[in-house]
Amino acid sequence: MTINTILFDLDGTLIDTNELIIQSFLHTLELDYPGQYTRETVLPFIGPSLQETFSSINKEKAATYIETYRTHNHHHHDSLVTIYPGVKEGVKRLHDEGYKLAIVTTKIKETAMMGLKLTGLDDYFDVIIGLDDVTKEKPNPEPIYKALEQLHAKAEEAIMVGDNSHDILAAKNAGTISVGVGWALKGEAFLKSFEPDYIIKSMDHLLAIVEER
Template sequence: MIKALLFDFDGTLLNTNELIIQTFMHVLNERFPGQYSPQDCIKFIGPSLIETFEQITPNEVDEMVEKYREWNQAHHDELVTEYDGVITTLEQLKEQGIRLAIVSTKRRDTIQKGLNLMGANHLFEFLIGLDDVKNVKPHPEPVLLAIEKLGINKEETMMIGDNYHDIEAGKNAGVKTAGVAWSIQGEDFLRQYNPDYILQHMTDLLTIVKES
């Protein structure tokens, strides 16, 4: 029986895709004028900023991450949008006694900014972000830390996300996994990683939990 749901944040609970793409375009166009397109930036959604900039500008990682965060924070509220049914579904799950937490590769303060905007702080027991772990997803550490904090069994837990990092982290930690069909990467992309479930809509979780 599923008793706890661990959620990725970006692209899963809050639509930050446009914000992320525009932020990457801003910092990359400044550094590499005309060399990147919005389509190129889609592949940067999911990995941590450090991982991404280690590949692009290995000698300027800290500087690029700082520029990214500065622009991202300044434009956050104007560029994010909410997915249909997220808040109402989370409220129903919480009312049913399902325990909810966030496991993300973002910093805690940035996750908090998004939760504040959504009015969803009251729904989650805790957040696990970049600053809480040594190894980010797909390493199992963040998911295992969440299980430890919840004090429940792996068999009672599911990791939900919009990218392969989420599914792989869940599998590596030994929990059930679900991919979201509204991922910018596409449903077919996620299916390659064999999640236990694909959510077509957030409300699918209500059925999955009931039948588990």
Template sequence: MKINTILFDLDGTLINTNDLIIESFLHTLNNYYPNKYQRADVLPFLGPTLYETFGSLNPEKMEEMVKVYRKFNHEQHDILVTEFETVFDTVKTLHEQGFKLGIVTTKIRDTVKMGLKLTKLDQFFDVVVTLDDVEHAKPHPEPILKALEQLGSSPEEAIMVGDNHHDVEAGKNAGTKTAGVSWSVKGREYISSHHPDYLLEKMSDILPIVGAE
């Protein structure tokens, strides 16, 4: 069946929030565990929800740590967020050619809106499923199936694009095709080791895969 629906992760896939997220983690963790965490130490925290990450470190302080993280993250957002190569033009092309486009993210809606507005990508997406909209985050299939339902699409005609194994596994669990992005902050080898159906070197590589002109 021909692919007519493309679902994207947001952070590290459509927009370069890597520095923002890493700095937000370091700011928060150094607040509670001074000088214990370096940049490389927080890379495993990219992907899971904040509650999963901070809950695994300190269940009693989890809510408080999430608040500290989000406050810093919002304050620094427009300073540290940048765009990835070919993303805007690729998404624009897909939108103009009538593909159904959605975002499936583990972020809360307010932060998602900030990122989409800053990069002017907000005009292209019909559906955005955030952490606020689901009971189970990726890699559970619920967020993807919810997006597909809202778009009127079946898994067989969709592809999930992301930079993290949570994205690839969620796509597989939901029955979609999957594409990993080689610009994952965790590295090309990391994302390819989770065996997505396709590996993108830049976002425009998705165009021939889905038959866009």
């Protein structure tokens, strides 16, 4: 089946927000849990939604933690977020060649737009599905289904690209091709354990996969 649609996760996939996310978690959790969390112990929190993560720590205070996190995150956003090498060129090429493109993220749309505008990627995505657009987050297929619906695309003609287990599993659940990025913070071995269809080393690698199918 010919591929005409590519869905991208945002954080850790197109833009490097790892340092921002780590610092935001440490800042938030240090208030109630001084010294208990480190850079290594917050890594599993990268990927799931803030609601899922903070509810697992303290359900009663999850809303307060989310507000603290987002305030810190937004304040430091522009100084810590960068784009991965080759991403802008690759996305532009896909856009110029007529592929349907969308962002499917567990961020709220407002925060996702901050990253897209900062890195100049906002011109290439007409469809952005954020956490506030769905009732169930990845790995539930709902966000992918919603993106496909808005793009007038079919799952069997689409690829979902991401850096985390939630992305791979959501792709499988939705019936799209699953692609993990080799530059993921958690590493290739972690992604391979979820059996994605492909692991890409670069955006050129993704372009080659799209063109050969």
